Amino acid sequence: MQLTEDVNFTTEKKELLSEKIHDEILELIIKNASEEEQVLNEKRLVELFGVSKAPVREALIKLCSEGVLRNVPRYGYVVVKMKEKDARDILKLRCILELEALKDGFDAIVQYHLEDIKRHIDNAALMQQEPVDVWKVWEDNEAFHLLLASYADNQLLNKFLKESLSIQKRIYAQFSWNKKQSMDDQLDKEPHVGIYQALCDKDLEKAQELLRRDISSVL
Structure with a gap:
């Protein structure tokens, strides 16, 4: 039982961190909105937020599912312009x-x-x-x-x-x-x-x- 509680607690913390990173990336995009193409790099975001790859990757995947980003292999995450x-x-x-x-x-x-x-x-x-x-x-x-x-x-x-x-x-x-x-x-x-x-x-x-x-x- 103790093991299960620890796993659930760890999962909950991971989800909360991923959500926090999601909003921080979104805020970054909003504050730097321009006519030029914006490209985000996973490694740089990990360094910027001082966290592991997992929550950053989860946040990026969610932003892609929401239509905010588009993943271009070997290039980065391109910000989709909102009309x-x-x-x-x-x-x-x-x-x-x-x-x-x-x-x-x-x-x-x-x-x-x-x-x-x-x-x-x-x-x-x-x-x-x-x-x-x-x-x-x-x-x-x-x-x-x-x-x-x-x-x-x-x-x-x-x-x-x-x-x-x-x-x-x-x-x-x-x-x-x-x-x-x-x-x-x-x-x-x-x-x-x-x-x-x-x-x-x-x-x-x-x-x-x-x-x-x-x-x-x-x-």
């Missing part, structure tokens, strides 16, 4: 997925899950008292939208939504950096409170409209 159309397309996709999920899950939400949604909003309110960065804000936003969509009980829809949010993470961070030249951010719970209140009032149409506005406010 404005890509950002608009992700917003459209999210609207389709989330509005459908809200409609399908509406009855279950108003009967059984309003307290879960309120709990998430209350926890986010506590975070407002602390300095936060763009990653924390996006993490809270992502968790709220995935929670809301989960009540539709549609695994495929949730899979596509999670992938869309992973892609949009870069878009949101880039937008924030371009606007303020800072990765500091501020959590705004009011859009989520409005959606929650509409759900409490059992007003699906209003909840969908507020959800649409919240999704579109990212850009």
Whole structure:
């Protein structure tokens, strides 16, 4: 039993480090965005972050899966340029997925899950008292939208939504950096409170409209 616990603990630490490196690489890409081709080298990243190859490699693989990087053998990891159309397309996709999920899950939400949604909003309110960065804000936003969509009980829809949010993470961070030249951010719970209140009032149409506005406010 002790061995199993140690293995799980080690795996958890490894995953957390990989996630941290993932966000740091993404931040590096965002802060150095230019018209020129950006190429990342695994060995240099290992030296830069002072870690072993494993978490860097895992982070690079994840960034490739998210469409942020493209692996070119014997050359490096090329940064895939994000176009404005890509950002608009992700917003459209999210609207389709989330509005459908809200409609399908509406009855279950108003009967059984309003307290879960309120709990998430209350926890986010506590975070407002602390300095936060763009990653924390996006993490809270992502968790709220995935929670809301989960009540539709549609695994495929949730899979596509999670992938869309992973892609949009870069878009949101880039937008924030371009606007303020800072990765500091501020959590705004009011859009989520409005959606929650509409759900409490059992007003699906209003909840969908507020959800649409919240999704579109990212850009």
